Amino acid sequence: MNDLPMRPSRGFLTLLYKELLRFWKVSAQTIAAPVLTALLYLVIFSHVLSTHTKIHGVPYTAFLIPGLVMMSVLQNAFANTSSSLIQSKITGNLVFVLLPPISHNEFFSAYVLAAVARGFTVGAGVLLATIWFGSLNYAAPLWIGVFAILGGAIMATLGMLAGIWAEKYDQLAAFQNFLIMPLTFLSGVFYSIASLPSFWQSISRWNPVFYMIDGFRYGFFGVSDISPWHSLWVGLLSFTILAALTLHSLRRGYKLRD
Amino acid sequence: MITAAIRVEQVFKRFGTVQALNGVDLTIQPGEFFGLLGPNGAGKTTLISSIGGLSRPDAGRIEIMGCDVQANYRAARRQLGVVPQELVFDPFFSVRETLEIQAGYYGIDPSRARQAWIDEILESLDLTSKADANMRSLSGGMKRRVLVAQALVHRPPVIVLDEPTAGVDVELRQTLWQFVRRLNQEGHTIVLTTHYLEEAENLCGRIAMLKAGRIVALDTTRNLLSHFSSHSLRLHTQGDQPAQFGMTKEDVEGWWRFSFAQFDEIEPLLARIRTAGCVINELEIGKPDLESVFVRVMQDRACA
Numbered sequence: 001m002n003d004l005p006m007r008p009s010r011g012f013l014t015l016l017y018k019e020l021l022r023f024w025k026v027s028a029q030t031i032a033a034p035v036l037t038a039l040l041y042l043v044i045f046s047h048v049l050s051t052h053t054k055i056h057g058v059p060y061t062a063f064l065i066p067g068l069v070m071m072s073v074l075q076n077a078f079a080n081t082s083s084s085l086i087q088s089k090i091t092g093n094l095v096f097v098l099l100p101p102i103s104h105n106e107f108f109s110a111y112v113l114a115a116v117a118r119g120f121t122v123g124a125g126v127l128l129a130t131i132w133f134g135s136l137n138y139a140a141p142l143w144i145g146v147f148a149i150l151g152g153a154i155m156a157t158l159g160m161l162a163g164i165w166a167e168k169y170d171q172l173a174a175f176q177n178f179l180i181m182p183l184t185f186l187s188g189v190f191y192s193i194a195s196l197p198s199f200w201q202s203i204s205r206w207n208p209v210f211y212m213i214d215g216f217r218y219g220f221f222g223v224s225d226i227s228p229w230h231s232l233w234v235g236l237l238s239f240t241i242l243a244a245l246t247l248h249s250l251r252r253g254y255k256l257r258d
Numbered sequence: 259m260i261t262a263a264i265r266v267e268q269v270f271k272r273f274g275t276v277q278a279l280n281g282v283d284l285t286i287q288p289g290e291f292f293g294l295l296g297p298n299g300a301g302k303t304t305l306i307s308s309i310g311g312l313s314r315p316d317a318g319r320i321e322i323m324g325c326d327v328q329a330n331y332r333a334a335r336r337q338l339g340v341v342p343q344e345l346v347f348d349p350f351f352s353v354r355e356t357l358e359i360q361a362g363y364y365g366i367d368p369s370r371a372r373q374a375w376i377d378e379i380l381e382s383l384d385l386t387s388k389a390d391a392n393m394r395s396l397s398g399g400m401k402r403r404v405l406v407a408q409a410l411v412h413r414p415p416v417i418v419l420d421e422p423t424a425g426v427d428v429e430l431r432q433t434l435w436q437f438v439r440r441l442n443q444e445g446h447t448i449v450l451t452t453h454y455l456e457e458a459e460n461l462c463g464r465i466a467m468l469k470a471g472r473i474v475a476l477d478t479t480r481n482l483l484s485h486f487s488s489h490s491l492r493l494h495t496q497g498d499q500p501a502q503f504g505m506t507k508e509d510v511e512g513w514w515r516f517s518f519a520q521f522d523e524i525e526p527l528l529a530r531i532r533t534a535g536c537v538i539n540e541l542e543i544g545k546p547d548l549e550s551v552f553v554r555v556m557q558d559r560a561c562a
Contacts, residue, residue: 004372004413006365014362022350092346096408099310099340100363101332258273258304258313 012106019114035125038068056223062134067189070216072126077119077152078159085163104250115156139222150235151212157242183209208238261324263288263447269318278304280471293462294451300468302451310340339409343420347393354389364412418449459548486551490544491516499536
């Protein structure tokens with residue numbers, strides 16, 4: 001009866017395509033808006049602080065640009081998975097993905113890859129929009145790519161967990177406001193943690209987002225608060241733990257299948 | 259031995275204090291047009307969700323075309339198309355994009371054959387003119403058609419329709435049933451839940467009735483009609499004489515009802531009524547129908 005040409009990987013590829021198309025179709029909201037927000041941050045902060053501050057010998061505006069790029073990558077990767085899942089759950093159209101023969105691993109990979117792609121797109125947009133305001137060195141470009149992918153994947157996975165757990169938009173907003181915002185804002189986007197009192201430095205070291213931004217910035221300037229290798233291991237460990245939790249939830253059908 | 263299209267064995271499912279499914283056993287053979295009936299909350303949608311893998315039974319086993327829906331879920335889901343009860347859609351996409359994406363989820367590569375099949379579904383469900391319209395812009399009836407199209411896009415041998423005609427107009431019902439009948443004639447197994455019992459009576463060869471998570475009746479439609487229902491004679495008369503002859507007074511003034519199994523029971527009854535001096539204004543004979551079977555089964559099994 002089913003004589004149509006089939007390929008096992010087509011389900012994964014289609015889900016990835018659908019998730020990419022979903023954010024691309026509303027790119028004014030999902031790409032242009034966060035680029036504009038980051039640009040406003042740069043204009044305001046650099047105007048106020050650039051004449052006063054140098055961090056690791058780097059002018060403040062130049063120091064700020066990689067932080068804003070990475071913050072955009074992280075926040076948008078989180079937003080993509082979490083908003084896609086919660087919208088599908090609330091409108092009920094998640095059944096279109098739950099009924100087909102898509103495995104837990106494919107489901108996870110498609111959502112995370114699409115979210116990383118959105119993070120990358122917004123990050124590239126922010127970089128393009130802000131690059132004219134400060135001089136960047138690109139001292140270790142490989143690290144730039146590694147931390148952008150790893151940071152995006154961590155936040156995309158966290159977004160999946162939030163989207164699976166939340167049943168209402170306000171629950172997701174709480175997750176975003178009380179966890180994601182503090183994690184990203186208190187992670188060295190706007191400053192070096194070396195400038196913080198020792199207590200807050202210790203707190204920052206428990207924040208995996210700090211390592212992602214610090215490592216990403218190392219790729220531009222070749223200097224950082226922490227060794228990029230150390231940051232890489234923290235990032236990999238964080239991703240592994242979150243991915244294991246998410247895959248376990250998907251396998252059990254937690255809050256997705258009754 | 260023929261592999262059953264759907265085999266449900268001792269399936270239990272509880273939500274909090276509610277036992278939604280309470281030991282359901284059911285076998286549906288390939289090519290059947292099967293009806294799953296029951297009042298609201300009987301467990302129909304839970305059973306369908308369990309068959310589709312949207313719900314996980316607490317105990318029991320379900321197979322689709324011989325594939326276990328848990329252990330061999332990929333193969334099982336390829337064999338099944340489900341039209342959900344709720345009117346759900348993805349607002350980001352057009353009708354054609356929705357169908358192409360759904361086909362892709364089932365592993366079907368873009369090809370001329372896929373395109374031709376999508377075009378055929380669109381045509382059959384009268385959706386061709388709306389193929390490039392965004393899902394948001396469609397009426398409720400059109401969205402319902404797209405839901406049916408989505409369930410068929412991977413040509414599944416088993417199709418489950420969960421109240422597909424709830425709140426849709428007569429034209430869509432006719433288009434839909436014409437198409438579903440054709441699919442059934444081509445060999446697809448159809449499982450239908452509906453509250454429109456006339457539809458079930460006309461379409462389904464076999465029917466199961468669910469109540470409080472249990473199957474309380476399971477037989478061919480013909481047997482259910484002959485075992486549980488009877489013909490009825492309705493009379494509108496002047497006077498209360500029909501009561502003497504075992505007729506039941508209806509709620510509407512002047513109307514009386516008498517149920518019978520054989521037509522030769524009518525003539526002696528009418529003769530007695532005439533002899534008693536009763537004037538008959540109107541007379542109607544009703545055929546057995548599924549609605550009366552349904553009401554009787556639900557009442558008989560009130561304590562089930």
